[in-house]
Amino acid sequence: MVGTEDAYTAEPFVPRRGGLPALRRAAADCRGCPLHREATQTVFGAGEATARLMLVGEQPGDQEDRQGEPFVGPAGRLLDRALAEAGLDPADTYVTNAVKHFKFTRAEPRKRRIHKSLIVVLGATAGKALLGSSFRVTQVRGTVLEEEIHGRPERLVPTVHPSSVLRAEDRDGAFRGLVSDLRVAAQALG
Ligand code: URA
Numbered sequence: 001m002v003g004t005e006d007a008y009t010a011e012p013f014v015p016r017r018g019g020l021p022a023l024r025r026a027a028a029d030c031r032g033c034p035l036h037r038e039a040t041q042t043v044f045g046a047g048e049a050t051a052r053l054m055l056v057g058e059q060p061g062d063q064e065d066r067q068g069e070p071f072v073g074p075a076g077r078l079l080d081r082a083l084a085e086a087g088l089d090p091a092d093t094y095v096t097n098a099v100k101h102f103k104f105t106r107a108e109p110r111k112r113r114i115h116k117s118l119i120v121v122l123g124a125t126a127g128k129a130l131l132g133s134s135f136r137v138t139q140v141r142g143t144v145l146e147e148e149i150h151g152r153p154e155r156l157v158p159t160v161h162p163s164s165v166l167r168a169e170d171r172d173g174a175f176r177g178l179v180s181d182l183r184v185a186a187q188a189l190g
Helices: 019-029 062-067 074-085 126-130 162-167 172-189
Strands: 055-059 093-097 118-122 145-149 152-159
Touching: 055 126, 074 162, 074 172, 118 126, 126 145, 126 152, 126 172, 152 172, 162 172
Parallel strands: 055 093, 055 118, 118 152
Antiparallel strands: 145 152
């Protein structure tokens, strides 16, 4: 484990080369913070590295921790439904989380930049991880942002986290809002 409680860092575990496969191997052994102690396994990203759309969630939940795959629980099922309604093919996405261990308590960029790719930021944790602590999902949801991330220009569409739709009093309205934001992403992809 590296760092103090206030300033843990996974940086020493990040390989300098080798792309996504090397990152996946390194993430499996990451001891950059205490979360690895309780979690069953690292939940890395899933999907094709060449996918035109990357979705970044918060952290794995119980089912993701058991299965080792992101968004395989209720939030993932809702997300798949919302993607389909927005005209986006879940099979053509790369899905990952800002945090890679289930907490019983950062986004892997693709191996190389693909022209016209897009990142959907699912909720505040992913937004703060990618865009900084001043990120407010309510202020920028459903808009296309152009930001530099790890030195590379990226286009991002923030929206709410699918779990917040499951918790919402007006679940249908919240779902429609998520789909509407994802349609912005679909349109931006062209
Ligand atoms: N919520 C997330 O943010 N990620 C998952 O993988 C599952 C639920």
